[in-house]
Amino acid sequence: MDGIKGELLQYKGGGYSGCIWEWNYSAVVTEGECAGYYVIYASGRYGCTTAEQWEVFEQNARERDLYRYTLTEAGLASFVEESNAGHVKGVGDWLYNEFGIEVMATCEDCGREFPTTDMLAGGLEGCGGIAVQFSELFCENCYLTPNEGQLDEARWDAAQDMRKSLAARFPEAVDELDELEDEQLGDVFEQLLRRAGGYWEIEGKRYTYPSMDVVTVLRDVTAADVLHMAR
Ligand SMILES: [Zn+2]
Numbered sequence: 001m002d003g004i005k006g007e008l009l010q011y012k013g014g015g016y017s018g019c020i021w022e023w024n025y026s027a028v029v030t031e032g033e034c035a036g037y038y039v040i041y042a043s044g045r046y047g048c049t050t051a052e053q054w055e056v057f058e059q060n061a062r063e064r065d066l067y068r069y070t071l072t073e074a075g076l077a078s079f080v081e082e083s084n085a086g087h088v089k090g091v092g093d094w095l096y097n098e099f100g101i102e103v104m105a106t107c108e109d110c111g112r113e114f115p116t117t118d119m120l121a122g123g124l125e126g127c128g129g130i131a132v133q134f135s136e137l138f139c140e141n142c143y144l145t146p147n148e149g150q151l152d153e154a155r156w157d158a159a160q161d162m163r164k165s166l167a168a169r170f171p172e173a174v175d176e177l178d179e180l181e182d183e184q185l186g187d188v189f190e191q192l193l194r195r196a197g198g199y200w201e202i203e204g205k206r207y208t209y210p211s212m213d214v215v216t217v218l219r220d221v222t223a224a225d226v227l228h229m230a231r
Pocket of ligand 1: 140
């Protein structure tokens, strides 16, 4: 970030349906040929799309409505620390494209640092209204690979669905199928999913196999197949 001196501004801009306000972002560069006011994201009635609007807002802003981060490694680290993952990604990409400034963040799964331009936002959470925000940042590798805890949970869910579907589909083998453990059923589901070219979709993260439900993966399977695969 050589030569770029200034601040990233995070402030309460305009609202959207269901939320009273949302964070807006601007940058002010104080020196050099890039000096000026830059709009990163502005919305609604308090969004500032010009330097003049910003001046007025700044004079009247309450402390909790405005945060300033210097465009330095330390300043941007505290921005990353304090802010929603989706915003970190959006603002990080903007700063890189506009000024070549790299914003570094930590991958939620593997704990390693990456420039946000090489990361993806996931882990959906609501914000009380219709808007959905991302709560976590992942490196590309982790984004495409489920972690063990998430996979275990998904296998368990799949096992419960498998149990119901198998009972409906193979009433003659229900006793034998009932003896299978959750773990075995989850494992069979995963084998069938991979065989069919399906993918797991877990907590807003998408993995390498196209998503399918239990009914689909069981379509061409017999009770004997399931019992065989479980062993
Ligand atoms: Zn990672």
